[in-house]
Each structure stands twice: as C-alpha cells, then as structure tokens.
Amino acid sequence: MRSEYFTAPVLAGLASLQNHAQQWLVDKAMAWPTQPPLNKIDLHHHFVPDFLAKAIHDAGGDPSGWATPKWSPSSSRMIMKHLGVQTSILSVTAPGPMITKDPAEQAALVRRLNEYAAELRDEDHSAFGFFATLPDITNTSAALAEIAYALDTLKADGVTLFTRYGDGATYLGNPALEPVWKELDRRAVTVFVHPTTPVDKNLVNPYMLGPMIDYPHETTRTAMDMITSGTLKKFPNVKVILSHAGGTLPYLISRLATPLRKVTDVIANWNVGTTHDDALQAFRSFYYDTALSSSPHVLQLLLDSVPHDHIVFGSDFPYAPAPAYPTFLEDLEAFDFTPAMRNKLNFENAQVLISRLGKHMDELK
Known part of the structure; x- marks a missing residue:
C-alpha cells in the first residue's frame, strides 16, 4: 500500500519495526567471533538521526547511490558490545548537511546535528563523544562560527571534514580553505576526514x-592534495585521521615519493609541490583508521608504512553491510599483534587524539 494511506504513528511504528529487524539481523543472525575485551575506542562511528535521514530522502537520496541506513542509539550500543567498543566518537557521514544547498537550512541542520550529538554524549560520557559537523567550509564565516560553537560551547572532541566541497574539485589542500585550517591549527583540533562522492558521480555499473x-x-585524492599543497606542513598542530586505512594512500605514496629521491628539493618543489622527505613526513603524520580495513594484508601494509601510534580502530557503523562487522572483527582479532600494539590500536592511540579519554587508560587496560 502507498505511504499516504498510513497515519504518522503507523509510519513511525513501521520504521521502528524495520530498525529492530536490522538490529536482530546484526545481533543474532551473524556468526560473531569470541567476544573481545570491551576496551576499544571507535573513531569511525556514524549517527543518523531521523531528521537527517529525512533531509537526505527529501533531497532525492544519497548521491553515492548508497541507501541511508536505519540507526538509533540502541543499535550503536548493540554493535559496540559485539565489537568490544567502550566509547564511540560519533560523526556524520556524506552527504551530511551539504545535502541541502540553502545556506540557512544547511546551518540549521548542522546546529541540530551537533546539539543532538552533544546530548547523546552528555547522557553517557563514557559511551559516546562526537566530531562536530560543519557546513560547507567554502563558506568560511559559517564554518568558523560553527567551529567556535561546537568546540567552545558543546565541547566537541574534534571536527569532521569531507574530502571535497562544492560542485568542483575543491579538495582539502585548496588555498580557499586555508582560513578554516588556520583556525583548526590554532586550536590544535583533531580532524576526522571522511570521503564523499567524486565530481563525476556516474556509476560504472549498478x-x-x-x-x-x-x-x-x-x-x-584529498590526502595527496594536502601533501602536494603543503597543508600539513603549514598547519602542523592539526591531527588528521584518514578513513579506511587512508584509502589507497599507503599503496600509492611511493609513486610520488620514490622518484623524488633522485632530484634536488628545488626541482621537486617546482614540479610536484613537495620534496621526498616532506612527502613522507606528511604521509606519516596522518592517522589511519581500520574501518572496513582490517584484512591481514591491509594491516601489514599499515604496520610496515606508518608509525604504530598512528593506527586507530574504526567500525563504519551503520553504513557497512551487516556481514562486514563480524568478518572484519574476526580478521582484526586474529591478526598477530603484540599485546602492546593491540592496546595501541584499540585505545591508546585514540586517547592521544581525544584528550578527555586519556584519563581512562587504566580502566581500559
């Protein structure tokens, strides 16, 4: 039957049933590995309140083609228990508030998202924190205003940036974004970078x-933009987390850096905007989360490529397919980490990025 035949309470009831069905599938129908210790800090954990889901639906859906998942605080708590997560730092994923183009509507949606996340955090500081949502950061004044409110008033744990803004190729190394980076650097903010759609959204196949x-x-692409534009060198106080083990960056960084060993720094800067040493220093300054990225070969590449205190846990809940959570957890728990390295990945490295959690280190051990 068509949705207009149902009353609002009936529709709300149906949505609740759908949410419970999804939770049951993840909770009961999956073969979970042995329960790990409850000590992880999840730095890649999304929240999707109903009002955000409605805004995305009203705008025609997620431009990536991905369905907007049902979410609730209880579903987050359920998956946290299975994954061994004590604290999740909530964030909004793409398309986020940029789903609406009207600046006033976008600002209102951003503020509502941040205040909602702060309420969840205030209800249980040990279970939740949040990375603040920002409006389109090409709107400098709006972005700076929300940074101030989110950090000073709401006490957010950091901010979320998307890989690209606007209708063109405005990636995070673009000079137009430097006022935002300057403020984030002044405040020494932890920045969680989440991907969004490319300029070309045409699907190769369904x-x-x-x-x-x-x-x-x-x-x-946005990490390479920051490396070749010198963004991280200009703003060294910002700690930047890259989603999904940095995408393909650990695999491709040598494509940029290795040839630069054979040229002078002057020639390197002239041709590609960076030097061999600066490129590798920037690459190693990023933090890398394990969301959908804990397969053995990916973990080994990270361990071989980046500082061990720059690898953090992430789940990508609730946007991953349901079977991804037990399978990636299984690989993570089976990997041959030393006990010290496992503690670094599970919680110690995150405690450096989220300072308020550092005092709980003894509890997590």
Whole structure:
C-alpha cells in the first residue's frame, strides 16, 4: 500500500519495526567471533538521526547511490558490545548537511546535528563523544562560527571534514580553505576526514556504488592534495585521521615519493609541490583508521608504512553491510599483534587524539 494511506504513528511504528529487524539481523543472525575485551575506542562511528535521514530522502537520496541506513542509539550500543567498543566518537557521514544547498537550512541542520550529538554524549560520557559537523567550509564565516560553537560551547572532541566541497574539485589542500585550517591549527583540533562522492558521480555499473571504491580513492585524492599543497606542513598542530586505512594512500605514496629521491628539493618543489622527505613526513603524520580495513594484508601494509601510534580502530557503523562487522572483527582479532600494539590500536592511540579519554587508560587496560 502507498505511504499516504498510513497515519504518522503507523509510519513511525513501521520504521521502528524495520530498525529492530536490522538490529536482530546484526545481533543474532551473524556468526560473531569470541567476544573481545570491551576496551576499544571507535573513531569511525556514524549517527543518523531521523531528521537527517529525512533531509537526505527529501533531497532525492544519497548521491553515492548508497541507501541511508536505519540507526538509533540502541543499535550503536548493540554493535559496540559485539565489537568490544567502550566509547564511540560519533560523526556524520556524506552527504551530511551539504545535502541541502540553502545556506540557512544547511546551518540549521548542522546546529541540530551537533546539539543532538552533544546530548547523546552528555547522557553517557563514557559511551559516546562526537566530531562536530560543519557546513560547507567554502563558506568560511559559517564554518568558523560553527567551529567556535561546537568546540567552545558543546565541547566537541574534534571536527569532521569531507574530502571535497562544492560542485568542483575543491579538495582539502585548496588555498580557499586555508582560513578554516588556520583556525583548526590554532586550536590544535583533531580532524576526522571522511570521503564523499567524486565530481563525476556516474556509476560504472549498478553494483559499483560510490562507497565501494570511489570513497577510498577520494580519500587518497584529498590526502595527496594536502601533501602536494603543503597543508600539513603549514598547519602542523592539526591531527588528521584518514578513513579506511587512508584509502589507497599507503599503496600509492611511493609513486610520488620514490622518484623524488633522485632530484634536488628545488626541482621537486617546482614540479610536484613537495620534496621526498616532506612527502613522507606528511604521509606519516596522518592517522589511519581500520574501518572496513582490517584484512591481514591491509594491516601489514599499515604496520610496515606508518608509525604504530598512528593506527586507530574504526567500525563504519551503520553504513557497512551487516556481514562486514563480524568478518572484519574476526580478521582484526586474529591478526598477530603484540599485546602492546593491540592496546595501541584499540585505545591508546585514540586517547592521544581525544584528550578527555586519556584519563581512562587504566580502566581500559
């Protein structure tokens, strides 16, 4: 039957049933590995309140082609228990508030998202924190205003930036965004970078939706933009987390850096905007989360490529397919980490990025 035949309470009831069905599938129908210790800090954990889901629906849906999942605080708590997560730092994923183009509507949606996240955090500081949502940061004044409110009034744990803004190729190394980076640097903010759709949103085929490979490639593109534009060198106080193990950056960084060993710094800067040493220093300054990225070969590449205190746990809940959570957890728990390295990944590295959680280190051990 068509939805207009149902009353609002009936529709709300149906949505609740759908949410419970999704939770049951993840909770009961999946073969979970042995329960791990409850000590992880999840730095890649999304929240999707009903008013955000409605805004995305009203705008025609997620431009990536991905369905907006049902979410509730209870569903987050359920998955946290299975994954061994004590604290999740909530964030809004793409398309986020940029789903609406009207600046006033976008600002109102951003403020509502941040205040909602702060309420969840205030209800249980040990279970939730949040990375603040920002409006389109090409609107400098609006972005700076929300940074101030989110950090000073709401006490957010950091901010979320998307890999690209606007209708063109405005990635995070673009000079137009430097006023925002300058403020984030002044405040020494932790920045969680999440991918969004590329400029070309045409699907190769109906199965290859944006998050499958476009998202990791977009993370690589914006990271390379920051490296070659010197963004991280200009703003060294910002700690930047890259989603999904940095996309393809750990695999491709040598494509940029290795040839630069054979040229002078002057020639390197003239041709590609960076030097061999600066490129590798920037690459190693990023933090890398394990969301959908804990397969053995990916973990080994990270361990071989980046500082061990720059690898953090992430789940990508609730946007991953349901089977992803137990399978990636299984790989993570089976990997041959030393006990010290496992503690670093599970919680110690995150405690450096989220300072208020550092005092709980003894509890997590």
